[in-house]
Amino acid sequence: MYTELAASVIGIYLVYRIFIRLRLSRAKHPSLRGHSKWSRRIAKQIPFFSYDQKYFFACDGAPEDIQQKRKAALEQLKNHANSSSPKTIAFLSQIKSSISDIIFTSAYRIPFPFRDVLHKELLLGSIVDESKGVQLKDIDGNWRYDLSGSYGVNVFGYDFYKDCIQKGAEKVQDLGPVLGPYHPVIQQNVEKIKKIAGLDEVSFHMSGTEAVMQAVRLARYHTGRSHLVRFCGAYHGWWDGVQPGIGNQRQVNDVYTLSEFSEATIKVLETRKDIACVLINPLQAFHPNSDGPSDSTLVASNRATHFDREKYADWLQRIRNICTQRNIVLIFDEIFTGFRLGYRGAQEYFNVQADMVTYGKTLGGGLPIGVLCGKHHLMKRFKDDSPAFVSFARGTFNSHPYVMGTMNEFLNRIESPEIQQHYSQIESIWNERVQRWNDKLAAKNLPIKIESMHTILTVIYLLPSRFNWMLQFYLRANNLELAWIGTGRFIMPFNVSEEDFENICDCFIQAVEQMQADQWWWQPENYSNKVIQRLMLNDILRAKFPILSKIISSPAAPVYKSDKETIKRVS
Incomplete structure (x- = not known):
């Protein structure tokens, strides 16, 4: 009798465990992005292979005359790079083998099978020595409009940040690079950041990745729970604890990667008892459940965005309510979106208050910084009743005087009526500009569309093609500077004037017309x-x-x- 009872209990328990596991599986996005372990396993199995000269130009079935047109176009791009940027090419050739970032970004500007045939002059990056307005000058004297946004740092324009750095340094120059003690300017910084974040306490770090690490660590420490929830495709820095999929090799078993806008995800959050925190990157509103767009993965023309501000705000509010009910820490990772989407960042933009917020990028006034803000009880690194049970976190360069001085200048300036007016108008300005941009493209029957979220733009390709990644090189040849991810993301500063915008549009359209004329968008019949x-x-x-x-x-x-x-x- 007892044996039968025990067997029944075990059976019920196993059925329950299977049910719980299936519920979690249903909350994952069906793509490989939603299944981190499988994405790592499959990534290891994909071999390197390279297209030869013949197949490079004919991989879409192009006939001989189209192949020859493409070959001539590639040679022309190479010659233009050699003639316009000889010093840059020579300089990068000297340092490339010694700087691992250059080795990586040079290799991953395009889908890897095309890499070997492409000329090294096209794959290398930029060496710049001056900025002015919305332009950068390389060491060959070429001025280009910068669409990279310095990975998000450049919200208000480079002249703004150069002045912040200069005046910020003057505030602390009598102290110098003293570490450990604080310069008095830190008090004003903390009060301003607390007001912006709507939270109680601040800790300073050296980078956005480090700030996110601390937020997650403290959430686990105070809840006593093991798991983090992140959403499919979201980027939270290079730490493998928040990026368990491709790109990180450590086995990560304490992260749930769930699908956005999913009722199954809501059910998991409502029922599981092991979730310490939910980590939100508000930029995912632009492309929910998808990775950040990069030309290195642009093997076809299926890049897409699905930005719906109201829908995403409603989704975040649902997450907020569940986190409150379940004592789950809601963390907004505003390393990128903070101070861009609004004065109070994404919390203001989507009207949702988080328990913890991380900032970085622009907050340092142009210098490196990571900041974590949170409620008092979540930021505490020790427990009163268990004095040996601490959550230790320190950093030698945290609160560096020159960063604090520059941050202070930044925080004071963005309170000005001029900047506040920018905040109230900038989204509508760029919505109207993107519409004009697209009207110009459509009028010329070009197979390109621009989509945007606030001042963050991406290129959408309207014809199936294996060569869309080529556009980045045409844009560079027409004096537009991109980040190494290419056409996946244009980050526009607030100081782009109407004249600047028209010039950028003209450069962009000219590049697209040249690429179209060079037959990279030629198509066979029934292509998809x-x-x-x-x-x-x-x-x-x-x-x-x-x-x-x-x-x-x-x-x-x-x-x-x-x-x-x-x-x-x-x-």
């Missing part, structure tokens, strides 16, 4: 993104399993011709 993705899968399988070369076409020749029947077989 699905066809392109299957071709890429064929190439991966052939490289991984050479025996399949007898079944799948060789990379030495086009995978298929441009005739209708062959394309039907491939698709």
Whole structure:
């Protein structure tokens, strides 16, 4: 009798555990992005392979005349780079092998199979020595409009930050780089940040990644729970504790990657007892459940955005309510969006108050910083009744006097009526500008569209193509400076004038027209993104399993011709 009872109890328990596991699985996004462990496993299995000269130009089935047009265009881009940027190319060639960031970004500007054929002159980055207005000058004397936004630092324009740095340094120059003691300017900084965040306490760190690490650590410390919830595609710095998928090798078992706008996700948050915190990157409102767009992954034309401010605000409010009910710490990672979306950042923009907020990028007035703000009981690093049970966190360069001085200048300036007026108008200004930009593109029948969230823009490609990543090189040749991720993200500062905007539009449209004329968007009949993705899968399988070369076409020749029947077989 007892044996049967025990077996029944065990059976019920196992059924319950399976039910709980299935509920968690349903809350994950169906893509590989939503399944971190599988994404790592599969990433390890994808081999490197390289398209040769022939296949590079003919991988979409282009006929010989189109191939020759593309070859000539690539040679022309190379010659332009060599003639306009000889000092930059020479300088980067000297330092490239010694700086690992350059090695990585040079290799990952484009999908890797195309890498070897592309000229090194096109893959290298920039060496700049001057900024002015919304432009940068490289060491060859070329002035380009900067669309990179310095990864989000540049909200108000480079002249604004140069002045912040200069005046901030003057405030603390008598002290110098003294570490440990605080300069008195820190008090005003803390009070201003607390008011902006709507929270009680502040800790300073050296980077956004470090601030996020501390937020998550304190949430676990005070809740006594093990797991973090992040949302599919969201970036929270390079720490593997918040990025358990591709790019990090440590086995991470304390992170749940769930799907946004999912009732299954809501159910998980309402029922699980092991969730310490929910980590939100408000930038995901631009492309929910998708990674940040980069040209290195642009193998087809399926980049998309789905920005709906009201819908995302409602979603965040639901998360807020559940976190309150379940004693889960709600953390806003505003490293990127803080001080851009509004004076109070995404909390103001979406009208949701977090328990903890991290800031970085622009808050240092142009100097490196990471800041964590939170409620008193969450920020405390020790427990009164367990004095040996602490959550230790320190940093040698935290609260560096020169950073504090520059931050103080920044915080004072953004309170000015001029900056506050910018905040009230900037989104409507850029919505109208993006509409004009798209009208110009449509009028010229160009296969490009610009989509935006506030002052953050991305390029959407309207025709299926394997060569969309080429646009970044045409843009550079037409005096537009991009980040290494290419056309995935344009970060526009508030100081772009109407004249600047018109010039940027003209440069952009000229680049798109040149790329179109050079036949990179030529298409065979019945071409689609699905066809392109299957071709890429064929190439991966052939490289991984050479025996399949007898079944799948060789990379030495086009995978298929441009005739209708062959394309039907491939698709």
